[in-house]
Amino acid sequence: MATRRVRVLAVASGGGHWVQLLRLRPAWDGCDVAYATVHPDAAAQVPGARFFSFKDASRKNKASFAIVALQLFRAVATVRPDVIVTTGSAPALLAILFGRMFGARTLWVDSIANSEVMSSSGLRARKLAHQCLTQWPELAADPVPKYWGAVL
């Protein structure tokens, strides 16, 4: 059985994605957690944890994706997480992809902002991640996305 703590890599883009990830912190209490997000200043909010930043890229900014891919690959390859948890956005799909290459189990939590339809990234995550959640019960479906609760 496990002789070391479970390694978790918690990933989120900036703004609301990051704020939502922080509200989920009790889920990985006691784990060996590392964080990856876009704003280096955010490290101050998670003292004591390993911290990686990646370039702010969205579907508006496709050219940045190669850089983001390298940064997230480095984070995943360094941490070698057992589990990846993310609240989005699109770049986090890359983290999930890389995590799977290293054998991590992966969880996508679609942003609570997506109250009428899943985000386009969340729709992709239904197939890419091991588990995919919506934060609105009316959007839950079988087999995914599931509704386990919401950050608010």
Add this chain to the structure above:
Amino acid sequence: MSPTSSDTPEVFASVGSMFAFDRFARALDDWAAAHPATKVLVQIGSGAYEPKHAAFVRMMPPGLYQRRIAEARLFVAHAGMGSIIAAIQAGKPLLMMPRRLDLGEHTTDHQFATLAKFAGRDGLHTAITVDDLHAGIDALLADGGTPPAPIEPFAAPAFTDRIRAFIHGSDAG
């Protein structure tokens, strides 16, 4: 020249941290021009429009951001979840204006859906147009109404416990 941002602003406004929102920044600047006695600070992100009457910053560290919200009389922002959660956690009235897809202000119109879900909660106020925004600032500075109800800093245990079970491999979903 932009006024100094060292003094505590009465109105703190933010476009969030991901995309520009020049229509919003300009609206706050126009309001500030008409109300020179009121200190206004706008976080404009990557926007091209730089306010001339309001003070502005591009981006501030999260800790300072939270303090600005806590110290302001009114928080004005795009209808993003980061802003909504920050306002609720600070117990500060929030006036929010949604970004529009047709103006290139976001990748979808989901901020309108966000408004529909969260408008009407204590302390969360909405403005669809710039005129609404100006009227809303005037009204909320005159009477801030009921602030958002305080909440715990973390999501409900029922939710985080389920994620914890996934992390430890004991919840196959």
